Amino acid sequence: MPHQKFQSDAIKPRYAKGRISALGVNSVYPRTPWVAAWWSTAFPGFGHMFLGKYLHGFALIIWELVVNSQARLNIAIALSFLGRFEEAKAQINQEWFLLYVAVYVYSIWDSYRCAVEIKKSHVLSEIEDAPIAPSDVSFFDVVILDKKNPWMGFVWSAFTPGLGQLYAGSTVVGTFVLVWWIFVCYKASAVRAWLYSFLGDFSRAAAIVDWQWFLFLPSMYVFAIYQAYTAVNENNILFDIEQTRYLRVRAANLGQRNTIENGTIQIIATFDHSPFVEMVIHDIEKLGVPPRDIVVLPLENLDSDTHIIDTIDRVDGRSNLDGAMMGGTIFMVLGAIYGFVWLWGPVIWGLIGLVVGFFLGLIIELVLNKKKPKVLSGRKSEVIIRATCKASLQDQLVKTLKSRRASGFVIMPQE
Incomplete structure (x- = not known):
């Protein structure tokens, strides 16, 4: 903590x-x-x-x-x-x-x-x-x-x-x-x-x-x-x-309601980290939902696998492209050197060396890596939002979540 x-x-x-x-x-x-x-x-x-x-x-x-x-x-x-x-x-x-x-x-x-x-x-x-x-x-x-x-x-x-x-x-x-x-x-x-x-x-x-x-x-x-x-x-x-950090501080500063009163509903939605998270909080407040009835918390992702290719949706901080780019550097230099005496010249052989070294470095990384890596890092929901509001606001709230690119949502059933 x-x-x-x-x-x-x-x-x-x-x-x-x-x-x-x-x-x-x-x-x-x-x-x-x-x-x-x-x-x-x-x-x-x-x-x-x-x-x-x-x-x-x-x-x-x-x-x-x-x-x-x-x-x-x-x-x-x-x-x-x-x-x-x-x-x-x-x-x-x-x-x-x-x-x-x-x-x-x-x-x-x-x-x-x-x-x-x-x-x-x-x-x-x-x-x-x-x-x-x-x-x-x-x-x-x-x-x-x-x-x-x-x-x-x-x-x-x-x-x-x-x-x-x-x-x-x-x-x-x-x-x-x-x-x-x-x-x-x-x-x-x-x-x-x-x-x-x-x-x-x-x-x-x-x-x-x-x-x-x-x-x-x-x-x-x-x-x-x-x-x-x-x-x-x-x-x-x-x-x-x-x-x-912003979402955790916000949650700590607001009281949370854990019960569903008569005439109210709870909607839970998931988002990726993006500016849309803060925009949707403001949009829901504009519908008349009190801030303390909007619980927003970041999720802890459990996937710690190494990915060959990182994406905008998931970054693990360690990529097998490290070895691939190193291999590309070495072989591009060698290709440029020997290209001065080989037929196709230093430029073409340098580019060939870049490609060959990239894939050779990638293969070495995969062999040395003890974990079995995934090719692409998967898309994951990273923020969860729970809004408690009047039942009459349900349609507007769902429309707002869709417009702000929620990954998914569910309306909690009444007990």
């Missing part, structure tokens, strides 16, 4: 669950430490962005772009995979490379450490039952915490990295990702390479690409998709947490 009950979001908690502002939406949500460490391994800064530590992430990403390019490390990595070791050693700028090592190791270590600390902070924020302001209106923006489809974030970032983050409500993060993607594509001559590849001119595509900058793109592309997907999922969780 919560240690301290907050009645107003104006009270500043010791451990915050999240924050909504014109800059974006962020939350203290427990992330898997080894997943954060992996993304820092793939690209320093990504692990911190995955955790919501965006300022750290931005600094390390800029550092990676500058120091890696000056050390010419990507070219050396590509030549090493192709077996051209002497050329690889000749490419490296040793002074810049020595500057690179310490920060790279720090990025991995610190992202893992931060993930552990964020888990602790999340537990303490749950004990404190701290409130979250679900909207922020400023001169620059109107930000509202609502339920969104994580696959829309996935798809928009697949078209152009950064768009999925903007869809998720992260204005600063989306802008940063969009700018860095355009900059690296320009430096790598990637757009012309894609054009030549899809026109079938593979040799010309491979010839114009700058290896050093092009090899940044696979990790950046896959992470942008993954981060947009998880950001929407975590915002959905934050919405559920905020509404659950």
Whole structure:
């Protein structure tokens, strides 16, 4: 049970669950430490962005772009995979490379450490039952915490990295990702390479690409998709947490009537967490039903299975897409490297590597997972509403429940 009950979001908690502002939406949500460490391994800064530590992430990403390019490390990595070791050693700028090592190791270590600390902070924020302001209106923006489809974030970032983050409500993060993607594509001559590849001119595509900058793109592309997907999922969780707290505080502040008097009925309905829950409460009150006769409580879902694909209706916080996206990153990088010497060029082989790595990573996750996962997370009712009202209001009440998308309802029989 919560240690301290907050009645107003104006009270500043010791451990915050999240924050909504014109800059974006962020939350203290427990992330898997080894997943954060992996993304820092793939690209320093990504692990911190995955955790919501965006300022750290931005600094390390800029550092990676500058120091890696000056050390010419990507070219050396590509030549090493192709077996051209002497050329690889000749490419490296040793002074810049020595500057690179310490920060790279720090990025991995610190992202893992931060993930552990964020888990602790999340537990303490749950004990404190701290409130979250679900909207922020400023001169620059109107930000509202609502339920969104994580696959829309996935798809928009697949078209152009950064768009999925903007869809998720992260204005600063989306802008940063969009700018860095355009900059690296320009430096790598990637757009012309894609054009030549899809026109079938593979040799010309491979010839114009700058290896050093092009090899940044696979990790950046896959992470942008993954981060947009998880950001929407975590915002959905934050919405559920905020509404659950609001409904519990409301129930504690109102008296409950447990008997059905003559001439009255009880209607019980179920809803998913959404703005419609609070709208329907207001609608029922407008019909003349006293607030204390409207009991609204969140349900505790018992399904703890791991799902391959999370949806807007059910988010379990742990997805087998973690391993799939990691596999996609690794094989996309390898496909891009070997694509410089294979027939179809780095773009086509990079995309093939993305698909192959995605499914290979997914298979490995399924094999290692002890529980039998479900493909789709099922739709579940998450809020129950019980309204006691005059029998004459029955039809209007049922119409209101339907208009506000109730999952189902029942009229309690008279004894």
